[in-house]
Amino acid sequence: MGISSYARVAASLLALSTSVISQSTNATINVDGEAVAVNASTLSSAAAVVSDAGLLPSETLQLTDAVLANLTAVELQNASLFSFDDNATTFDKRSLSCKVFPGDRAYPSTVVWRIFDLLLGNRLIKTVPLAAPCYSAWPAETNAALCTTITNNWTDSYMHEADPTSIMWPLYQGRTCMPTDDPSDTCTLGGYPSYAVNVSNVAQIQLAVNFARNANLRLVVKNTGHDFNGKSAGAGALSIWTHHLNEITYIPSYSSASYSGKAVKMGAGVRAFEIYAAARDLGVTVVGGEGRTVGVAGGFLAGGGHSPLSSLYGMAADQALSIEVVTPDGRFVTASLEKNSDLFWALRGGGGSTFGVVVSVTVRVFPVIPxxxxxxxxxxxxxxxxxxxxxxxxxxxxxxxxxxxxxxxxxxxxxxxxxxxxxxxxxxxxxxxxxxxxxxxxxxxxxxxxxxxxxxxxxxxxxxxxxxxxxxxxxxxxxxxxxxxxxxxxxxxxxxxxxxxxxxxxxxxxxxxxxxxxxxxxxxxxxxxxxxxxxxxxxxxxxxxxxxxxxxxxxxxxxxxxxxxxxxxxxxxxxxxxxxxxxxxxxxxxxxxxxxxxxxxxxxGTNYDRLYALKQQYDPKSLFYAPTGVGSENWYITGQLTGLPTQNGRLCPV
The missing domain is CATH 3.40.462.20 (Vanillyl-alcohol Oxidase; Chain A, domain 3)
Structure with a gap:
């Protein structure tokens, strides 16, 4: 099947939501110089719409077995790259290999990346470092005025969290593309991932998780990039960017076996200032972080999450009632005390980018207090x-x-x-x-x-x-x-x-x-x-x-x-x-x-042995890696300087 056929098949499966359909009406996609028609009459969904009153709108669009069967039915080559992992095996370090790296023969070709992008609904972003406009080596990006703006705002967390791959602490990325007043300086990707998926629904996360696992890509997750140790960086990686999963739903009468009362459900991309303002308007109080741009439902809660309210109410993780997550096999599941309780235990404190991609969290709330x-x-x-x-x-x-x-x-x-x-x-x-x-x-x-x-x-x-x-x-x-x-x-x-x-x-x-x-x-x-x-x-x-x-x-x-x-x-x-x-x-x-x-x-602490066992149960192929994360001792980054570790090397098993 030639590239034009690839493009037509992928285009016919492009729409992951009704919004994509409406935006794509009478549009074309240019693939290798050929215009491929994309319109409402030719589009069929690459995601199933799942009806569930408890789901956020972004969660109702899911990748299903039926959708994957449709990919196979139209004989799309490489369709297996997007399949679920229903044959997970027990963890065996001997079966692990280095993650594929740009330049490797096994690294996905340009054609495969284009098909992936089409299936995502044009949500794939090829990484351009935030400071690239300062460098002549990035001619398409060079912009002196923009460089000045970036330089003047480099310490502003709003700017970094709004970029698909920038991180708050570039020391661990490798400092390979910092603002400069010398355009002839060198700017490379270093520890920045090669691509990022700007996700807006569950299906896109599932496609990215399946693609990374099946293609043996390094996978990272970026919410805001706040982590002090650069966990959302990774050379050659595919990144899942959850920034735009920012829905908030108020639940005035939440009820479960363990809790009855008011609650709020928030997408993984909701930042502290957003949930605090929403809570104020709703007449409640939510336990979140001190930093304004911290993603409350992301790595913050996964790491436990200390808060200005912790001495009164406990950690942010203590407030979670239910968590929606895409697990390493690509499935979208709910974790709570009633469902997948061991996963629920692990997600509340066991570290981010370890057990899956959190899509949303439902948390209990408290009364307004002075x-x-x-x-x-x-x-x-x-x-x-x-x-x-x-x-x-x-x-x-x-x-x-x-x-x-x-x-x-x-x-x-x-x-x-x-x-x-x-x-x-x-x-x-x-x-x-x-x-x-x-x-x-x-x-x-x-x-x-x-x-x-x-x-x-x-x-x-x-x-x-x-x-x-x-x-x-x-x-x-x-x-x-x-x-x-x-x-x-x-x-x-x-x-x-x-x-x-x-x-x-x-x-x-x-x-x-x-x-x-x-x-x-x-x-x-x-x-x-x-x-x-x-x-x-x-x-x-x-x-x-x-x-x-x-x-x-x-x-x-x-x-x-x-x-x-x-x-x-x-x-x-x-x-x-x-x-x-x-x-x-x-x-x-x-x-x-x-x-x-x-x-x-x-x-x-004493939780590590249980967390490690659950890591092998849910992620036996070690799809998710984060420095100092559970199971990270089984991996290393090549070419590291002792005392100054970064994420700008190949990820390989120990």
């Missing part, structure tokens, strides 16, 4: 020595358990600002369901101790009528796109606060790393007890009162050798001091060190 927010800072000065400064910070540590038990979420930082000079910032002390008077009473003991030390603070306190207003006013847009910083984290348990000896050891370990030059950002937070926490969230969260992040920073001109040295100092020297005072504790996988020793224990 929130009081306080901000302030203090620093060393002529009147405040470094010794006094640290005494003031140490006094704060005495109240961590008290504050989290009161439902407080505090985001604070401590930095080395010069020789024996330091600053402390509280931005903010976030108190849901508390009045100004209650917050002032709660903080009075600490503030009295600061005053006794001669540390003057000027708190700014405001009370808001609802969560959204408080959150929007006090959590600015995230600064991203930075390649001169690496972070690591630790979840310090409440047991470290059991006596002065353990607490002093904890504080001294943190203080020492700041004195050595580390930047300390932390959350005084706990995962509140609730009746829905039988999930795979890292058990360390259930004991935590401090989620602490430590960062090492270098300059834009620092070479790779020096970056590697700084990175390894962070991982094996500074962070080891934290591990030594919190043996058996863990770290939050979504804001952690990609080189964390024994990541299985640190990120998953």
């Amino acid at each position: 929130v009081t927010v306080m901000t302030f800072s203090f620093a060393t000065s002529d009147n405040v020595t470094s010794t006094t400064f640290w005494e003031g910070v140490r006094a704060y540590f005495d109240y961590f358990v008290t504050y989290t038990d009161a439902g407080i979420y505090a985001y604070f930082s401590t930095f080395l600002t010069g020789v024996d000079s330091y600053s402390f910032g509280m931005a903010p002390f976030f108190a849901p369901n508390k009045t100004i008077a209650e917050v002032e009473e709660l903080t009075a003991p600490w503030f009295a101790r600061l005053a006794a030390l001669g540390i003057t603070i000027t708190p700014v306190v405001n009370q808001y009528d609802d969560y959204y207003s408080a959150w929007w006013a006090n959590f600015p847009l995230e600064t991203v796109g930075i390649t001169t910083i690496k972070t690591a984290s630790r979840l310090f348990p409440k047991s470290n606060w059991a006596n002065d000896t353990s607490l002093n050891a904890t504080f001294d370990a943190i203080k020492t790393t700041v004195e050595l030059g580390g930047s300390f950002l932390a959350f005084n937070i706990k995962a509140a007890d609730n009746d829905n926490n039988d999930n795979s969230v890292n058990p360390a969260w259930r004991e935590t009162c401090l989620h602490a992040i430590l960062a090492t920073v270098w300059t834009a001109t620092t070479n790779d050798t020096e970056i590697i040295a700084a990175s390894e100092t962070l991982t094996y020297d500074w962070m080891q001091k934290w591990r030594d005072v919190s043996p058996g504790a863990g770290a939050y996988m979504s804001e952690a060190d990609i080189a964390e020793p024994d990541f299985q224990q640190a990120f998953y």
